Amino acid sequence: MSQVLIECPETKRPVATGWDLDWAGLEAASIGEQTLVCPECGKEHRWTKDDAWLRADGGG
Numbered sequence: 001m002s003q004v005l006i007e008c009p010e011t012k013r014p015v016a017t018g019w020d021l022d023w024a025g026l027e028a029a030s031i032g033e034q035t036l037v038c039p040e041c042g043k044e045h046r047w048t049k050d051d052a053w054l055r056a057d058g059g060g
């Protein structure tokens with residue numbers, strides 16, 4: 001399982017969404033529009049599956 005990340009539009013830094021999935025799970029998941037209070041900039045961001053990617057190293 002890997003952290004699902006999005007890019008903060010304010011800081012351009014990757015931000016963990018709190019989801020934990022593998023690629024198959026991400027493909028299969030029915031993720032509608034989500035909101036996230038961003039730890040990088042403190043604003044609320046909306047994201048969908050199309051905005052997300054998985055952390056490459058997966059944390060082991």
Ligand SMILES: [Zn+2]
Pocket residue numbers: 008009010011038039040041042043045
């Ligand atoms: Zn942000």
